[in-house]
Amino acid sequence: MISVLRWLVWREFTLALRRKAEILTTLLFFVIVVSLFPLGIGPEINTLREIAPGVLWVAALLASMLSLNRLFADDFIDGTLEQLIISSQPLALLVFGKIVTHWSLTGLPLVLISPILGMQLGMDGDSIVVLMLTLLVGTPVLSLIGAVGAGLTLGVRGGGVLLSLIILPLYVPVLIFGAGAVESVQAGLGAEAHFSLLGAFLIGSLILAPVGAAAALRISLD
Amino acid sequence: MLKSVELTCERGDRTLFSGLNFSIEPGELIHVKGHNGSGKTSLLRILSGLMLQAEGDVLWGTENIRKLRDEYQKNLLYIGHLPGIKGDLTALENLQVNNALSGNVVEEDQAWQALGKIGLRGREDLPARVLSQGQQRRVALSQMLVSKAKLWILDEPFTALDVKAVAMLQSVLEEHINGNGMIILTTHQDFAVNNIEVRELHLGLSEKDV
Numbered sequence: 001m002i003s004v005l006r007w008l009v010w011r012e013f014t015l016a017l018r019r020k021a022e023i024l025t026t027l028l029f030f031v032i033v034v035s036l037f038p039l040g041i042g043p044e045i046n047t048l049r050e051i052a053p054g055v056l057w058v059a060a061l062l063a064s065m066l067s068l069n070r071l072f073a074d075d076f077i078d079g080t081l082e083q084l085i086i087s088s089q090p091l092a093l094l095v096f097g098k099i100v101t102h103w104s105l106t107g108l109p110l111v112l113i114s115p116i117l118g119m120q121l122g123m124d125g126d127s128i129v130v131l132m133l134t135l136l137v138g139t140p141v142l143s144l145i146g147a148v149g150a151g152l153t154l155g156v157r158g159g160g161v162l163l164s165l166i167i168l169p170l171y172v173p174v175l176i177f178g179a180g181a182v183e184s185v186q187a188g189l190g191a192e193a194h195f196s197l198l199g200a201f202l203i204g205s206l207i208l209a210p211v212g213a214a215a216a217l218r219i220s221l222d
Numbered sequence: 223m224l225k226s227v228e229l230t231c232e233r234g235d236r237t238l239f240s241g242l243n244f245s246i247e248p249g250e251l252i253h254v255k256g257h258n259g260s261g262k263t264s265l266l267r268i269l270s271g272l273m274l275q276a277e278g279d280v281l282w283g284t285e286n287i288r289k290l291r292d293e294y295q296k297n298l299l300y301i302g303h304l305p306g307i308k309g310d311l312t313a314l315e316n317l318q319v320n321n322a323l324s325g326n327v328v329e330e331d332q333a334w335q336a337l338g339k340i341g342l343r344g345r346e347d348l349p350a351r352v353l354s355q356g357q358q359r360r361v362a363l364s365q366m367l368v369s370k371a372k373l374w375i376l377d378e379p380f381t382a383l384d385v386k387a388v389a390m391l392q393s394v395l396e397e398h399i400n401g402n403g404m405i406i407l408t409t410h411q412d413f414a415v416n417n418i419e420v421r422e423l424h425l426g427l428s429e430k431d432v
Contacts, residue, residue, distance in 0.1 A: 007322035011311070018310040018349075079304025080320070086270055088296040088325035222273050 004089045005097045012101035015074075022070060026106045027113060030063040034117045045122040052121035053182035056131060057138075060110050061171050064139055065164055067106040068146040071098065072154050072217065085221060095217070096210040099147045107139035123186075130185045137198045138178040144202075144209035145170050151216030174201055223247055223404060224269070224373060229278035231264045238264055239425050242278070248372070248402040251395065252421045253409070260426030262408040263303065263377055269406065270300040270375050296325060299371035301379060305362040309351030313342055313361045316350055321368060328368045336367035341387060356382045366394055374398060376407040388413070 016023055037055050038048055075081035084094050114135055118128040149167040153159035181194035225245040231238045238261030246252055254262050267273040269280055271287055271294065280287045287294045307316040314333055321328040328336075337346045340360045342353075350358055359382045366374065374395075380388055388411070395405055396415045 003327060004322060004325065007319055011308070011315075011319045011323075014315070015308060015310050074308075077304075078308060079302060079306035080308065080323075082272060082300070082302055082304065083306045083320060083324060085272060086295050086298065086300055087323055088292050089323070090292070094323070 001089065001093065004087075005093065008094055008097040009101050012098060012105070016101075016105050022067075023105050023109065026063050026067045027109045029066055030059050030110050031113065031117065033059040033062060035120070038121070049122040049124075049186075052118060052123050053127070053131060053179040053186070055121065056114060056117060057134075057175050057179040057182075060114070060135060060139060061142060061168075061175055063110060064107060064142040065146060065167060065171075067102070068143075068150045068163060068167070069160050071102050071147060071150045073150075076154050076220075081217065082221065085218060091214040091217065092210040095147065095151075095213045099143050099210065099213070102147075103140050103143040107143055110139060111135045127182055127186050130191055131182045134178040134181045134191075134194070134198060137195065137202055138174050141174050141198070141201045141205050142171060144205040145174075147213040148209055148216055151213040151220060154217065154220040174198070177201075223283065224406075225281040226269070227279045227281060229265075229268065229280065230276045231261050231268060231273075232276040233261075233264065237276075240277070242425075244423055246373075246404050246406060248404055249399055250421060251399055251405045251407070251415065251418055252423050253407060254423045254425060255408070256425030262425055265425065266300070266302070266375050266377050266406065266408065270298060271295065272300070297372045298375065299324075299365065299369045299373070300375045300377075301362055301365065302377045305358050307350050307358060307361050310349055312347050313337055313350055313353065313357075313364075314346045316361055317364050317368070320365060326368070326370055332368055336364045337361070339367060339390075340364045341390065356384060356387065359383060360387060363391065363394075366398070372402075373404045374406070376405065378409055379407060380409050380411045380413065 034055060041047060072081060085091055087094065111132055114132055115128045118131055146167050149163050152166065153163045156162060177194045177197045181191035185191050223246060226242055229242040230240040254265060256262050264273060268275045282290055282294045306320060311319065314337060317333045317337060318328055334346060340363060342357060342360055345353065350361055363379060379391060383391065392413055392415055396418060398405060399418050
């Protein structure tokens with residue numbers, strides 16, 4: 001079982017490294033969307049600082065959704081997904097492996113670059129640390145929930161739009177508590193409650209999402 | 223070993239076939255025949271567990287394959303229309319990864335040998351996307367050489383292959399049958415395997431041609 005996961009992770013990373021453009025597009029999208037706000041709103045630093053947590057979180061959410069289309073699409077087109085489904089290994093485990101690698105290639109870079117964007121919007125040191133932590137706990141939830149949607153919309157014409165309609169409402173709680181944590185730290189309050197809830201989302205989706213996504217894939221390929 | 227009981231397949235409003243009964247034992251080869259759209263691929267997908275039948279059961283031994291799942295999939299090699307290989311991986315990597323993901327770890331020497339035998343010598347290290355369609359097909363088929371599965375389900379295995387490769391594939395099929403394996407395949411091509419009786423299963427005969 002472990003060796004299967006290792007092979008899967010190896011395959012995903014190798015494929016991603018041979019197609020670097022796909023990782024970069026998500027990251028660049030995130031940077032550009034965040035950079036648009038100062039241009040649109042004006043360089044008033046207090047305003048920017050106030051909206052920064054929300055802007056960064058919404059941008060991270062959209063960037064993460066943008067990359068979801070690719071999660072199963074390539075495997076679906078070239079037929080490797082069929083082989084995964086009839087593998088003697090549990091499909092939920094394979095899907096879990098795919099989600100984890102997908103997150104570390106698309107979600108983790110967002111977390112790592114967020115301090116620079118936070119500084120760009122005038123956030124102070126403490127808030128930036130909290131922002132990074134919320135993204136670190138929150139973006140895996142986005143990938144996990146998104147995988148279920150990606151499985152359901154696989155092979156559907158206009159699946160991209162449908163995917164966002166299914167997934168975005170489910171992202172709302174993560175957005176509220178993710179951005180909320182940063183805002184409450186900025187306001188001088190603690191963020192423990194927010195983190196507890198984000199952690200609960202993460203654990204819940206870790207358990208449920210791979211199984212749900214596996215079921216969705218079986219339906220899509222039927 | 224594998225048994226189909228009153229199998230019915232529906233796509234949309236159309237019934238492709240209904241009440242299909244047959245079984246396959248070790249050392250047998252079934253050639254599924256039928257005109258285009260008669261449900262050959264659907265039948266193979268149902269037998270391999272990718273698709274759910276409208277009615278009926280597929281049994282492996284005496285158990286339903288949906289219940290057995292892992293136990294059944296371990297004994298199954300399915301090669302469908304899509305080659306199931308990644309263009310960005312080399313032929314060798316494709317073979318190894320595909321096998322590992324289906325739960326059968328293949329040593330590197332074994333993979334080199336299989337690719338050599340299937341006629342890809344010297345191309346093992348090329349990304350699969352630069353290979354021709356027939357060569358990509360060979361990469362997919364090379365799985366048969368390293369597979370430990372008893373039951374092979376092959377959807378149009380001869381497509382895009384040249385004469386030499388077809389002959390080679392036939393000898394591989396022969397070897398598998400002689401080793402007490404089972405094969406269910408579809409093809410529109412004539413093929414012959416020495417000393418082996420090919421059973422034929424006709425789909426869509428009862429339907430009136432439109």
